[in-house]
Amino acid sequence: DIQLTQSPSTLSASVGDRVTITCRASQSISSWLAWYQQKPGKAPNLLIYKASSLESGVPSRFSGSGSETEFTLTISSLQPDDFATYYCQQYKSYPLTFGGGTKVEIK
Amino acid sequence: EVQLVESGGGLVQPGGSLRLSCAASGFTFSDHYMDWVRQAPGKGLEWVGRCRNKANTYTTEYAASVKGRFTISRDDSKNSLYLQMNSLKTEDTAVYYCARVTVVSGSYHFGDWGQGTLVTVSS
Numbered sequence: 001d002i003q004l005t006q007s008p009s010t011l012s013a014s015v016g017d018r019v020t021i022t023c024r025a026s027q028s029i030s031s032w033l034a035w036y037q038q039k040p041g042k043a044p045n046l047l048i049y050k051a052s053s054l055e056s057g058v059p060s061r062f063s064g065s066g067s068e069t070e071f072t073l074t075i076s077s078l079q080p081d082d083f084a085t086y087y088c089q090q091y092k093s094y095p096l097t098f099g100g101g102t103k104v105e106i107k
Numbered sequence: 108e109v110q111l112v113e114s115g116g117g118l119v120q121p122g123g124s125l126r127l128s129c130a131a132s133g134f135t136f137s138d139h140y141m142d143w144v145r146q147a148p149g150k151g152l153e154w155v156g157r158c159r160n161k162a163n164t165y166t167t168e169y170a171a172s173v174k175g176r177f178t179i180s181r182d183d184s185k186n187s188l189y190l191q192m193n194s195l196k197t198e199d200t201a202v203y204y205c206a207r208v209t210v211v212s213g214s215y216h217f218g219d220w221g222q223g224t225l226v227t228v229s230s
Contacts, residue, residue, distance in 0.1 A: 034216040036152075043204055043220035044152065050214040087152055091215050095170045096142075096154040 002026055002090050006099035012107040019075040021102045023088035028068045032092040035064055035073045038101075039084045047086075048073065078104070109133040109219045111205050116224030123195050123228070129188040129205030129221055137161055137183040140208035142217065143190050145201035155179075155203070158188065173199075195228045202226075 003026040013019050023033065031051035036044035046055045048064035051071055061076045075082055083106055088099040115127040129141070140163075143155040156169040158179045167179050178191040188205050202223040209218030 032214065034214075036217070038152075043222055044217070045220070046209075046216060046218055049209075049216040050212060053211070053214070055218075089152070089154075089217070094157075094168050096157075098152040098154065101151045 001095055002029060002093060002097055004088055004090055004097055004099035006086075006088060006102050008102060009100060010103045010105060012105045013078050014107045015078055015080060017078045017107075019078050019082075019104060021073045021086055021088075021104075023066075023071045023073070023099050025069045025071070025090060029090045029092035031067050032090060033064075033066070033071050034089045034091065035062075036087045036089065037082075037084045038087065044087065075104075109207065111207060111219060111221035113203060113205055113221045113224040116203065116226045118227045118229065119195055120230050121195060121197055121228055124191070124193045125195065125226060127190040127192070127203055127205075127224060127226070129190075131186045131188065131205075131207070134207070136181075136186040140210075140215065141179075141181060141188045142206045142208060143179060143188075144204045144206055144217070144220075145199075146204070146223075147198075147201045150201075153201070155190070157208070192226070195226075197228050200226060200228045 005024045033051045035048040038044040052064045063074045085101045085103045110132045112130045142157045156179045159166045176194045180189045204223045205221045206217040207219040
């Protein structure tokens with residue numbers, strides 16, 4: 001199975017900060033990686049697919065980069081609506097797997 | 108507008124069975140792969156399994172943790188996805204989401220999610 005390790009697990013930041021979350025895969029997954037945002041009590045919401053493609057309707061302050069085993073999700077200027085938990089997910093091979101999540105908290 | 112609405116969750120005893128449903132609307136259901144993903148209370152997301160579309164003969168994939176106990180099926184005439192859960196364990200307690208697989212440029216990601224249904228396995 002492909003393991004995804006996210007870091008940090010928790011991040012404290014202020015509105016306007018630039019935030020970067022890292023996702024490392026235990027083996028190469030090419031660019032078959034997605035990022036999701038989840039707020040408490042809600043379903044996850046797709047932000048980025050194929051490592052760097054922005055989902056339609058998602059604000060341009062979100063961006064993704066990376067390939068093979070190392071990936072990042074960047075929020076260029078953190079907004080109040082962005083305080084949430086973020087998950088990476090690989091779809092290179094079965095079983096599909098998710099990272100452990102990164103909770104972005106208000107500093 | 109894409110809508111996915113799960114139902115069928117509830118309280119069940121260990122060793123029991125439960126069948127979840129996911130009613131889909133707003134897209135051509137028969138064209139899409141459909142998945143189940145779960146989330147235990149306070150924990151992260153865990154993929155449960157997949158049912159491919161008719162073009163791919165409705166084949167399925169499962170996580171090791173549920174293989175042999177859970178069965179995913181679909182009825183395209185009813186735009187519905189199902190998850191039959193047998194031999195339930197306390198560790199199966201979770202919110203269960205159905206998710207539509209969106210295909211863009213060869214990328215098979217989860218474009219849409221339902222609101223989830225809670226399954227509690229407890230005596």
